[in-house]
Amino acid sequence: MKATIMPDQPPTTEPNRGEATEQTTMVQLTGVTKQYQHFQLEPVDLQLPAGMVMGLIGPNGAGKSTIMRIMMGLVNPNSGTVQVLGQTMSSNASIVKQEIGYFSDDLRLYGAESLGWHMQFVRSLYPHWDQEYAQMLLSRFGLLEQQRIKGLSHGQRVKAMLLLILARRPKLLILDEPTNGLDPVAKQEVLAELMQVMNDDDRSIIYSSHQTQDVEQISDWLTFIDRGRVIASDNRDDFLECWRRIKLRAPESWKMPPIPGLRHESQLQNFRVLTIDRFHSRVAETLVASGAEVEAIETMTLEEIFVGVVMRGREIESR
Amino acid sequence: MNANAVRILFLKDLYLSRRFLFGYLAGAMASAIMTCLPYKAASDVGFILMITVTIATGIHMIGLLMLGDGLEHTRAFVLSMPVSVLDYSVSKIAVVLCTFLIPWSLMLGLAMMGSFLLPYAKPGVVVVLPAIFCFMLSCFTIQLVSAVVTDSIGWTIVVMVAGNVGLNLFLMNFNADPSVIAAAKSETVTWPPLVLQVLAVEWLVILGAIAMAFYFQTRKRDLV
Incomplete structure (x- = not known):
């Protein structure tokens, strides 16, 4: 055979739905590049309107995590501008992060301390911390405040991290492969909670994964990335x-x-x-x-x- | 800089290091008490223990609080919250210095007090002790800079080993100097010019190293 x-036309990387342009832009990347020794993120232009869930799909090493770290201000781009919630990330990162919940497999909690201690610690940095919601998530995820992090399974750690993120009531969620390594039940619990979160119309999510089924479930906009390049970006239903x-x-x-x-x-x-x-x-x-x-x-x-x-x-x- | 964020991060790290800090404080107390015992052998062992506790505290706290955050990936967790690189850097350097200075100052204070209060000790020793302790503090601040710049346990250990070799050479030469010997055996506190020069150089190194640690830490482009 x-x-x-x-050959094809170059991908459009900005959502073109009529209603999207009228909404507030939550994230705007313009010409963002990043050079590592063995990896180059080519100029990325992305726009995420409020209330939208964008799925970033790409193979391992495609550049998804780099893009998300740049959005979070954890990594500085070599060129380009990053605006999150209307603010320039390079100069206002600590203010903007009040409104962002970031999850990544790279993040680790303090193993020797309990989940309750972490809740207290995060709460001290977030004035909008919702203790009632945190308690509800504890029970929904089957977690206990007194559990030490090092005694938790991988799935429980992911849920603990999500609890710490969601109880801040962030306007923007940046989730880097949150369902990686989860069993099917835990994965559904996590996805169900994220869909629940989306009931708040103003909240936006950027969700990366190489597992397309997970992304398909919750995303309404999809961006494909490969080898440091955005290769396609479109409405999920259009795809x-x-x-x-x-x-x-x-x-x-x-x-x-x-x-x-x-x-x-x-x-x-x-x-x-x-x-x-x-x-x-x-x-x-x-x-x-x-x-x-x-x-x-x-x-x-x-x-x-x-x-x-x-x-x-x-x-x-x-x- | 957000002073509240710095305070929260500082207290968080102080809490995380509490068990080790109590251990080193206990070691500091025990070694200081030993130096004050009326036997030369016990006093010598106590002094060696003091040096050991000081070196161990320094390398452990740098490893735990400065390098551990990167190795354990907890740095990304902290920096994903509303904390700037400056807030993070100020709190880190402050807490590492603080956890070192608590047992360090306890040992220095008790040793100096002992030289005044113990009947067999000479008050003149008081001028020797700060020079030796400040040498260890300067070694510690250089290790701190190396940890900040390299983010590597390996390189920090290399600097620590070099510092320990330097300490031995310093003790051999400093304690053999006639003006230092005379001052240490004196019934009154007199500051020989050599001791003052040594202290001045040590404080230049300490302040310079702390400034460099801040400079390099706050200039880092990528912290994860």
Whole structure:
């Protein structure tokens, strides 16, 4: 079977929904770059309107964590500007962080101390700490205040960290792979709590993962990252609606008509599979009119779309 | 700088180091008491113990509070909260200095008090003790700078070893100087020029090292 990767237009990295532009921008990255010895984050432009959940999807080492650390002011970019909650991060980080809850696998609590001690410590730095909500989360997550952190399982530690973040009542949540290493039950508990959090319309979440199912559940905007580059960014429903796999039969001499958004084509004798990212009912009509017999038009999972986008990007890069 | 955040972080680190701090305070008390016993052997052992406790406190507190935050990934947790790099740096350097200075000053104070109160001790020893203790303090501040700059346990240990070698050389030469010997055996407190010069250099090193620690810590671009 032979396969062809189709060139494509560069990705749009700013949400283009009508309502989004009217909302407050929670995060705005403009031309942000970061150079490490073996990794380069290429200029990133991202915008997150209030009330939106953006999923950052990328393979391991793609640059998701670097982007999130830059948003948090933990890492300084080599160039570009970072605005979070309307403030420039480089000069106002400590003020802005009052309104941010940041989770990362890199963060560790003090193992010898109890969860209750951590709650007291975090509370002392956050005037908006919601003790009632913290108590509710304790019971919902099955945690005890007197438990020492080093005695907790991985899942419990993640929940403890989320408790410490959510009880601050932040306007913006930056969550770097929060469901990594969780069992299916714990993962659902965490995702359910995050969906609950989203009932507050003004709250925004940036959520990174390489597990597309998790991101698909809670995100309404998706950004794909690979090898330090933003390779696609779009509304989740648009991704799922516009991507289709079309299986067809056509003689080997068949000449394919121009198909808008054709991403990939593979062929085995007279059987062909086309992947397109701008599906419309007219596409099938065009194919039939050209002499092909359309056998199936299949929707694609987010994972398939993601893999398709990444593979295409790498193919183009290697040319 | 947010003074409240600095205070909270300072108290947090003081709390986290409490068990070790109490241990070193107990060691400091025990060694100081030993130096005051009316036997030369006990006094010598007590003095060696004092030096040991001082060195151990320094390296342990730098490792626990300064380097440990990076190694244990708790630094990212702290910095993810409304804390600036300056707040973090001021609280860290202050708490590391404080946890060192508490047992250090206790030992220095008790040893100086002993030289006045004990019947067999000469009051002149009072001029020798600050020079020796300030040498250890200057070694500690240099270790602190190396920990801040390198963020590496390995390099900090190298500096600690160099400091200990330097301390031995210092003790050998300083205690062999005739003006220092004469001052230590004197019934009255007299400050020989050499002791004053040594103290001046030591304080220059201490203040310079603390300033450098602040300078390098606050200039770091990426803290995680």
